[in-house]
Structure formats: C-alpha cells, structure tokens
Amino acid sequence: MILVALISTLVLGGLLAMLLEKWVTGSAKWVGLVASLLTMSLAGSLWIQYTGIDASTVSNGVFMVFKKPWIPEFGIEFHLEVDGLGLVMVMLTGFLGLVAVLISWSQVKHKEGFYYLNLLWTLAGIMGVFLAFDLFLFYLFWEVMLVPMYFLISIWGSANRIYAAYKFFIYTQIGGLLMLVALLGLYFLNGSSTGVYSFNYWDLIKTVLTTEQSMWLMWGFLIAFLIKLPVLPLHNWLPDAHGEAPTAGSVILAGLLLKTGAYGILRFVVPFFPDASQSIAMPAMILGVCGILYGAKLAFAQTDMKRLVAYTSVSHMGFVIIGIFAFNQLAWQGVIMQLVAHGLSTGALFVLAGILYQRTGTRDIRKYGGLWATVPRMGVAGLILVLASLGLPGLANFVAEFMTLAGTFTTTPIIAIAAAIGLIAAAVYSLRIMQKVFYGQDTASEKISDLSSMETLTIATVVFLLIYLGLNPGPITRTVEPSIKQLISQVETPDKGGFSYRTQVNNKSSSNGKH
Amino acid sequence: MENIDFNLLSPLILLAVAPVATLMVIAIYRNHTVTFCLAVILLVLFLIDCFRLWSLSFDNQMVDDLLMIDKFGLFFMILIAIGGILILFISYSYLNNNVKVAEEFYVLFLTALVGAVVLVSSIHFATLFLGLEILSISLYAMIAYTREWKNSIEGGLKYLILAAGSSAFLLFGMGLIYLQTGALDFEAIGSSLEKVNLISTAGLAMMLVGIGFKLGLVPFHIWTPDIYQGAPAPVTALIASVSKGSMVVVLVRFLHTTNSQQFAWIIWTFSAMAIASMLIGSLLALKQSNLKRLLAYSSIAHLGYLLVAIIAGSDFSVEAVTYYLVAYFISIIGAFGILSIFNSTGEIEQVSDLQGMFWTRPWLSVIFGVMFFSLVGIPLTAGFIGKFYVVMAAVNSGLWALAITLVVSSAIGLYYYLRVIKTMLTPVAKDAPKSALGQLSTMGLVVMSILGLLVIWFGVFPSQLIAVIRSIEVL
Numbered sequence: 001m002i003l004v005a006l007i008s009t010l011v012l013g014g015l016l017a018m019l020l021e022k023w024v025t026g027s028a029k030w031v032g033l034v035a036s037l038l039t040m041s042l043a044g045s046l047w048i049q050y051t052g053i054d055a056s057t058v059s060n061g062v063f064m065v066f067k068k069p070w071i072p073e074f075g076i077e078f079h080l081e082v083d084g085l086g087l088v089m090v091m092l093t094g095f096l097g098l099v100a101v102l103i104s105w106s107q108v109k110h111k112e113g114f115y116y117l118n119l120l121w122t123l124a125g126i127m128g129v130f131l132a133f134d135l136f137l138f139y140l141f142w143e144v145m146l147v148p149m150y151f152l153i154s155i156w157g158s159a160n161r162i163y164a165a166y167k168f169f170i171y172t173q174i175g176g177l178l179m180l181v182a183l184l185g186l187y188f189l190n191g192s193s194t195g196v197y198s199f200n201y202w203d204l205i206k207t208v209l210t211t212e213q214s215m216w217l218m219w220g221f222l223i224a225f226l227i228k229l230p231v232l233p234l235h236n237w238l239p240d241a242h243g244e245a246p247t248a249g250s251v252i253l254a255g256l257l258l259k260t261g262a263y264g265i266l267r268f269v270v271p272f273f274p275d276a277s278q279s280i281a282m283p284a285m286i287l288g289v290c291g292i293l294y295g296a297k298l299a300f301a302q303t304d305m306k307r308l309v310a311y312t313s314v315s316h317m318g319f320v321i322i323g324i325f326a327f328n329q330l331a332w333q334g335v336i337m338q339l340v341a342h343g344l345s346t347g348a349l350f351v352l353a354g355i356l357y358q359r360t361g362t363r364d365i366r367k368y369g370g371l372w373a374t375v376p377r378m379g380v381a382g383l384i385l386v387l388a389s390l391g392l393p394g395l396a397n398f399v400a401e402f403m404t405l406a407g408t409f410t411t412t413p414i415i416a417i418a419a420a421i422g423l424i425a426a427a428v429y430s431l432r433i434m435q436k437v438f439y440g441q442d443t444a445s446e447k448i449s450d451l452s453s454m455e456t457l458t459i460a461t462v463v464f465l466l467i468y469l470g471l472n473p474g475p476i477t478r479t480v481e482p483s484i485k486q487l488i489s490q491v492e493t494p495d496k497g498g499f500s501y502r503t504q505v506n507n508k509s510s511s512n513g514k515h
Numbered sequence: 516m517e518n519i520d521f522n523l524l525s526p527l528i529l530l531a532v533a534p535v536a537t538l539m540v541i542a543i544y545r546n547h548t549v550t551f552c553l554a555v556i557l558l559v560l561f562l563i564d565c566f567r568l569w570s571l572s573f574d575n576q577m578v579d580d581l582l583m584i585d586k587f588g589l590f591f592m593i594l595i596a597i598g599g600i601l602i603l604f605i606s607y608s609y610l611n612n613n614v615k616v617a618e619e620f621y622v623l624f625l626t627a628l629v630g631a632v633v634l635v636s637s638i639h640f641a642t643l644f645l646g647l648e649i650l651s652i653s654l655y656a657m658i659a660y661t662r663e664w665k666n667s668i669e670g671g672l673k674y675l676i677l678a679a680g681s682s683a684f685l686l687f688g689m690g691l692i693y694l695q696t697g698a699l700d701f702e703a704i705g706s707s708l709e710k711v712n713l714i715s716t717a718g719l720a721m722m723l724v725g726i727g728f729k730l731g732l733v734p735f736h737i738w739t740p741d742i743y744q745g746a747p748a749p750v751t752a753l754i755a756s757v758s759k760g761s762m763v764v765v766l767v768r769f770l771h772t773t774n775s776q777q778f779a780w781i782i783w784t785f786s787a788m789a790i791a792s793m794l795i796g797s798l799l800a801l802k803q804s805n806l807k808r809l810l811a812y813s814s815i816a817h818l819g820y821l822l823v824a825i826i827a828g829s830d831f832s833v834e835a836v837t838y839y840l841v842a843y844f845i846s847i848i849g850a851f852g853i854l855s856i857f858n859s860t861g862e863i864e865q866v867s868d869l870q871g872m873f874w875t876r877p878w879l880s881v882i883f884g885v886m887f888f889s890l891v892g893i894p895l896t897a898g899f900i901g902k903f904y905v906v907m908a909a910v911n912s913g914l915w916a917l918a919i920t921l922v923v924s925s926a927i928g929l930y931y932y933l934r935v936i937k938t939m940l941t942p943v944a945k946d947a948p949k950s951a952l953g954q955l956s957t958m959g960l961v962v963m964s965i966l967g968l969l970v971i972w973f974g975v976f977p978s979q980l981i982a983v984i985r986s987i988e989v990l
Contacts, residue, residue, distance in 0.1 A: 074981075143893060169933060174923075177926060181918050
C-alpha cells in the first residue's frame with residue numbers, strides 16, 4: 001500500500017491544492033508542502049524498512065510489491081514494485097520534490113493552485129515511472145509526467161517559454177511513441193511464443209528474440225530514453241527547457257526527469273536486450289564521450305546562467321551513458337551515484353540560479369560579478385555546488401565519476417581516458433561560474449539580499465547530503481547492489497579479467513559504509 | 516418476407532417513424548422546445564429498444580438479405596443514439612440563438628440518424644446506398660440550415676455536389692460488381708469475387724473512391740475543411756461522428772463479409788491512403804487558425820488511424836476500430852460542442868477566440884483540454900486507449916510502416932493541439948476588447964461535463980467497454 005500511497009499522496013495533494021486555492025487564497029503552497037513532506041516521509045519509511053531486511057532473502061532484490069488487475073483483457077496490471085534501485089530513485093524524487101515546493105514558495109506569485117497541481121502531478125508521474133513494473137503502466141506514467149511539466153514551462157516559464165515547452169513536449173513525445181510501438185512489438189512476440197499476453201516486467205524479460213528483432217525493439221526503447229537522458233544528437237530540447245522553465249521546473253527536469261532516461265536504460269533496455277545493447281556499446285560510449293566534451297564546451301560558452309547549468313547536465317549525463325554501457329557492477333554503481341549526486345548538485349545549482357534571477361532580474365552572467373561581498377551565504381553555497389559539479393574529492397560527484405571511470409577502465413580503457421578529459425573541462429566551466437558571478441568587480445548598482453533562512457536551509461541540506469555521500473557512499477551503493485547484480489546478470493560479463501578487481505573495490509566500499 | 520421477426524426490426528421501425536411523428540407535431544403545434552423534447556424522447560425510446568434487444572440473446576438475423584441485425588450493428592446503433600442525443604442537447608441552445616425557424620432541424624436530424632442506422636446494419640448494396648443517401652440528403656439541408664450565413668450555404672452546396680459525385684462513383688462501382696458477380700448482397704459477392712478480372716477490380720476501385728470521399732480520406736479530402744467550417748457546429752459534430760462513423764462500420768462489414776482483403780492491391784491502396792491521410796491531415800492542420808478547419812484536418816488524420824486498424828485485419832482489428840470510434844465520438848462531439856454552447860450569436864471559430872479562456876472559464880477549459888488530449892492520445896483519456904488499440908492492431912499484424920507513420924503523425928498533431936491549449940492558457944491583455952464568448956447555457960455545460968467525465972472514465976477504466984466490444988462478433 002505504501003507504494004500506492006507514494007503516488008496517490010501527490011495526485012490527491014495536487015487536486016486539493018487546486019481546489020483549496022479557490023476558497024482560501026495562499027493555501028495551495030501549504031497543501032503542496034504537506035503533500036511533499038508526506039511523500040518524503042513515506043519514502044523515508046520505505047528506506048527504513050529496506051535497511052531492516054536482509055537483502056539476500058528477497059528474490060531479484062524486490063522487497064515490496066503491489067499488484068491489482070487493471071485491464072485484464074490486455075494483461076495489464078496496476079503493478080508497482082520497489083527494489084534497491086527504485087528505492088534510491090524514490091528517495092531522490094521525494095527529496096527534490098520537497099526542494100521544488102520550498103523553492104517555489106516565494107517565487108511563484110500567480111495562479112498558485114494550478115501551479116502546485118502541475119508540480120505535484122509531475123512528481124507523481126516521475127514516482128510512478130520509478131515504481132511501475134508493468135510496462136503499460138510505465139508508459140502511462142512516462143506520458144503523465146510530461147503534460148504537467150509542459151504546463152509548468154509554458155505558463156510559469158520565462159520569456160521564451162512557449163517555444164521551449166513545445167520543443168520539450170514534442171521531443172519526448174516522439175520518443176515515447178516509439179517506445180510504445182517497441183513495447184507492443186515485445187508484447188506480441190512474447191505473447192505469441194508463450195501464449196500468455198502480459199505487460200508484466202518479469203514476463204517480458206524472458207522473451208526470446210532473434211538478433212534482428214531485439215535490435216529493432218531495442219532502438220524503440222533506447223531512443224525514448226536517450227532523448228530524455230539526453231545523449232548528444234538528441235539533446236537539443238534540454239537547454240531550452242531547462243533555461244526557460246521556472247526554478248522548480250528546472251530542478252525537477254535536471255534532478256529527476258533526466259534520471260528517468262538512465263533508469264529506463266538500466267531497468268529495461270539492458271535486461272530486455274542484453275546482446276543488442278552490448279553490440280552497440282562502443283558507439284554509445286563514443287557518443288557519451290562526445291556528449292561530455294561537447295556539453296562542457298558549450299557550457300563554457302554560455303552567458304545565460306541557467307543554460308550554462310543545463311549544458312553541464314549534458315556533459316554529466318555523458319558519464320552516465322558511458323558507465324551504463326561499460327556493463328559492470330562498479331560502473332553501474334557509479335552511474336547511480338552520479339544520478340543522485342547530479343540530481344542534488346545540479347538541482348541546487350538551478351535553485352541558486354533561480355534565486356539570482358529573482359533578485360537581479362537577469363540571467364546573464366556577464367551582468368553579475370563580485371556578488372560574494374554582498375551575498376556571502378550564496379557565495380559559499382555556490383562555491384560548494386560548483387566544486388561538487390567539477391568533481392572535487394570529498395563530494396558525492398567525485399565518488400560517482402571515479403567509480404564510473406574505474407569501472408569503464410576495466411572494459412574499455414580508451415573511453416575512460418577520453419572521458420577523464422571531461423573532468424578537466426568541468427573544472428574550467430565550473431570555475432568560470434564562480435569567477436563571473438561571485439568574484440570580480442561588483443557592477444550592479446543595487447544590492448541584493450542574501451539567502452533567506454528557508455533557502456539557506458534547503459541548500460544547506462543538499463550540501464550536507466553531497467558531503468555525506470561523498471565521504472560515505474555506502475548507503476547508496478549498498479542499497480542498489482542487489483538490484484544491480486540482478487540486472488547485470490542478464491548481460492554476460494564481457495571481461496572476466498576485471499572481475500576480481502571489481503569485487504575487491506565493492507567489498508571495500510561496502511565495508512567502508514559500515515563504519 | 517414471410518418470416519421476418521418484427522421484434523428485431525423494432526428499433527429501425529421506431530426510428531423511421533420518429534421523423535414523421537415529429538413532422539406531424541410541428542404541423543399541429545410549432546414550438547422549438549416541444550419539438551426538441553419530442554426528438555429527445557423518441558431517441559431515448561430508440562435507445563431503450565436497442566438496449567432491450569442487446570440484452571436478449573438472439574441469433575444474428577438477416578432481414579431478407581438486406582439488413583443484418585446483430586450485436587455489431589446494435590452496438591453502433593446505441594452509439595449513434597447516444598451521440599445523437601448529446602448533439603441534440605448541444606443543438607438546442609445553438610438553434611435558439613442562431614436561427615429563426617428551428618423546428619425542421621430536428622426532422623432532418625432524425626432522418627439523418629435513420630440513414631446512419633440503416634448503414635450500420637446494411638449487408639446489401641441496396642440498403643447501403645439507401646442509408647447513405649438518406650444520411651447525405653439530410654445533411655445537405657442541415658449544413659445550409661443557418662441560411663443567413665454565406666459559409667453555410669456554400670458548404671451545403673459543396674457537399675451536395677461532391678457527395679452526389681461520390682455517390683455516382685459508388686453506384687457505378689456497385690453496378691460493375693453486379694455485372695461481374697450478379698449479386699448485390701455482400702456475402703454472395705464475396706463468394707464470387709474470387710476470380711479477379713478487370714471489371715470487378717474496376718468496380719471495387721470505383722467503390723473505394725466513393726467511400727474515400729465519404730470518409731474524407733486523402734486524396735478525396737478536399738471538401739472536409741470547407742464543410743466543417745461552413746456547417747453549424749452541431750451539424751459538424753454530426754458529420755464528424757455519426758456520418759463518418761457509420762461509413763466506417765459499413766466499410767468494415769463490407770471488407771469482412773466479402774473478404775476483399777484477400778486482394779493485395781486493396782491493402783496497398785488502403786495503406787497508401789492511410790499514410791497520406793495521417794501525414795497530410797496533420798501537416799495541413801499545422802497552419803490553421805480556424806478551429807473548425809483545424810478539427811477538419813485532424814479528422815482526416817483520425818480517419819487515417821482508423822484505416823490502419825481496418826487494414827490490420829486481425830482479431831484486434833474490429834475491436835480497435837470499435838473502441839477508437841467510441842473514443843472519437845465522445846471527443847469530437849465534445850470538442851465541437853464546446854464551440855457551440857455559448858449563448859451568443861455565432862460561434863467560436865478562431866483559435867484566438869479562446870485566448871485566456873482557462874482563467875475565465877476554468878471548468879469548461881479543462882473539459883476542452885481533456886477532449887483535445889483525448890484527440891491527441893494522451894494517457895488517461897479514452898483517445899489514448901483508442902490509439903493504443905490501433906497501434907496494437909498494427910503491430911500485431913506487423914504493419915510497422917503504418918505504426919511508425921501513426922507515431923509521426925501523432926507527434927505532428929501534438930503541435931497544433933498544444934497550440935490551442937496554449938492559447939487558452941495565455942492571459943488576455945488588460946486593454947484587449949472583451950472576449951467574444953458570451954454566456955454559457957447550463958444544459959450545454961452539463962452535457963459537456965458528462966462527455967468530459969466519459970472521456971476520463973473510458974481512459975482510466977477501459978476494461979468494461981473492452982469486454983463488451985470483445986463480446987461482439989462481426990458477421
């Protein structure tokens with residue numbers, strides 16, 4: 001039930017916010033806060049339950065299931081499950097959802113009821129994506145998270161919002177529809193061979209496919225996820241959407257929506273089509289490297305603060321794609337660390353960018369400068385987040401990138417080396433943010449106010465988590481380990497030689513966690 | 516004629532009596548409200564009779580080779596009746612505001628429904644043509660009913676000429692097939708069509724042209740936008756739903772009974788028409804600023820989707836068509852309904868008329884949005900399940916090219932549907948002239964709310980409807 005509650009709290013909260021705002025002006029944000037707090041605590045209780053059980057006793061790493069027939073004619077069930085991987089994503093969703101509500105508190109001033117409806121429904125869709133184990137249901141949530149996001153961008157976004165919203169919607173919708181076609185292909189192939197027509201994840205994973213079939217179907221899924229992630233030639237929607245969305249929208253986009261792409265590849269593409277995905281590993285990794293470098297280059301060239309952060313996402317997601325297609329446990333744990341760390345750090349950077357925009361009325365970083373003197377708290381926050389983004393040891397992003405690169409190195413050293421160059425580029429564009437915004441000459445005539453206490457609290461929590469996970473990544477890596485083992489078992493380890501090395505590192509990281 | 520079961524024919528008889536009865540009542544006492552109530556009551560009676568038949572377990576029964584009373588036909592009779600009642604409710608306030616003499620509209624409306632009902636149970640060229648002509652002739656007059664408007668007259672005339680032309684094609688095609696097979700009923704035609712020669716091929720092709728016209732498929736789609744724009748909005752709703760829907764049903768029945776899908780060229784032609792309709796319909800809709808034209812082009816695309824399901828020809832195919840038609844009926848009646856339920860002269864025509872509607876009339880806009888989302892196929896709406904069904908049918912039969920085209924067309928379609936929704940969300944500037952939207956009729960709002968809830972209901976809990984549709988067999 002707790003799984004249903006995770007989604008329904010957000011859905012009902014959204015409706016309540018919309019309705020209550022009609023009667024009591026200003027109540028929507030409180031409803032939003034309560035709903036997101038409730039969701040967060042539900043996710044927390046799930047986490048506590050999970051740590052309480054022995055992971056080895058549960059099959060497939062799944063420890064909670066909710067199943068109800070929905071459209072039995074098609075073999076569709078309302079089927080939610082959560083395993084370690086799902087749990088981490090659910091936690092992230094709960095936390096960033098709360099951040100998004102808090103950051104909207106003072107920034108959203110018109111049509112609040114409808115705003116919180118959309119915000120909470122987007123979160124509900126994302127939550128559903130991470131929990132659904134029925135592929136029809138997954139597709140449904142996948143689409144459901146788009147529509148409210150479209151409204152968030154197109155109503156509360158900045159100047160060029162309409163264009164950005166269209167672009168976002170159409171890109172992702174094309175991907176989604178392709179996924180639908182591939183999904184149905186899989187459904188019928190599985191159904192005709194076994195006689196049981198079902199959208200159940202565990203049924204479909206067993207589908208026997210010819211090489212050609214699995215190649216085509218994989219592309220259907222993969223394109224949807226690569227658009228979301230995004231990977232180099234398909235990234236075009238991202239800077240616009242991130243740049244024009246309201247702050248909370250950018251936080252959710254960067255922190256959560258992009259993650260659904262990575263999650264989809266890990267959860268569906270690789271286990272469903274192990275051979276096909278291995279056969280495209282090299283081109284995919286090369287695209288990943290290109291993404292890292294190209295994203296970094298463009299980030300360096302941006303003058304718009306939010307677009308800059310958006311391009312750093314393109315760059316960071318390159319690591320994710322490399323890690324996934326390295327097909328080993330260490331890299332995958334790194335990938336998930338990266339999802340969490342990037343979600344937190346980039347989310348917080350967007351929060352900061354949003355606050356700066358709200359105070360100064362511009363997002364042009366050439367017009368900032370010397371802000372440290374007037375807003376020291378913002379400066380400190382900015383410094384830590386920027387350092388996290390460039391991968392400074394001691395912060396979560398470093399752990400993530402290190403694990404990803406180390407894992408990749410065991411299989412394809414050349415890719416790891418090329419990707420490591422991206423770390424240097426990251427330092428360059430990250431430090432440029434610091435320099436342009438907080439150092440240098442203060443040119444602004446008006447003084448802006450520093451972070452309010454609520455904003456400080458929000459960002460401080462993120463910073464705390466980044467440092468904590470940077471020093472002790474155990475909670476994340478240990479939680480996802482069983483599910484990753486299960487997922488990766490679908491793929492034959494391409495390089496047996498690296499195995500002992502990987503287990504060593506894993507033992508180390510998990511024993512670290514126990515201290 | 517000796518062993519006809521009048522019990523089974525009773526819905527048809529009842530509906531055929533309805534326009535006559537209405538006409539007589541008008542002759543005695545001319546009053547808009549009375550006529551409206553009478554028409555609604557008669558349709559409700561028809562509906563009840565259909566339900567009664569539905570609940571009986573009966574064998575599919577042919578009436579003298581002309582009509583087939585079976586669950587498939589009955590299902591669509593019910594759908595037509597419900598759609599008809601809803602459109603009547605929309606029409607009432609619309610006619611009150613826009614025409615001086617409204618009573619005859621209901622007579623025409625009922626005869627149009629008679630035509631549609633004959634069409635969905637037709638298994639014979641004679642009834643096919645009869646039903647089609649009853650339907651079309653009523654429509655000519657209804658399109659031109661708001662005769663003070665230039666567009667309306669123009670639309671009526673255009674429809675008259677083009678529909679007559681396409682009927683001629685249809686008739687010629689039937690003649691050629693008759694020449695070849697010596698039969699007029701579908702089943703006999705099917706059994707003697709096996710030997711292909713030039714005459715029967717030409718006959719089928721001619722019929723295709725005629726049917727293509729009626730459905731507004733590319734390349735026979737040119738009339739659609741003009742008629743949609745010219746006709747009063749409730750009539751457009753009738754054309755888009757009942758008229759096209761019943762034609763689809765008779766097409767399905769014809770193909771199924773005669774087994775024409777054995778001819779590769781028919782499949783190829785249909786595929787080409789489907790692809791062209793989906794793409795051209797969506798692309799041409801992009802530039803429209805007139806809502807009715809926009810919906811016209813989108814209906815071309817929608818008929819293309821339906822054609823995909825028809826081509827699939829599997830077990831899923833008929834189910835998919837049926838579900839899609841139900842979803843499409845609700846959504847399109849809803850969309851046109853909203854254009855016509857404001858208590859002001861004229862109707863909303865331009866997309867820009869809707870600007871800021873979301874902030875002034877939130878409930879209505881939400882319903883409108885739901886209708887549009889259903890037309891695009893966003894999950895949790897009936898349209899999504901419909902589209903899902905169609906893609907399912909296509910994938911099941913391995914029609915990848917059609918499935919992909921459907922995807923592309925939907926993505927293009929998104930753009931213009933979103934544009935309308937975006938317009939509703941854009942606040943009106945303070946100094947802008949007052950919105951053209953007048954007061955709202957309560958009845959219209961109630962009908963719209965029901966439609967909106969139906970769209971959501973069939974989108975979230977499609978199970979029951981699917982079970983019903985599965986229980987239908989086409990014969």
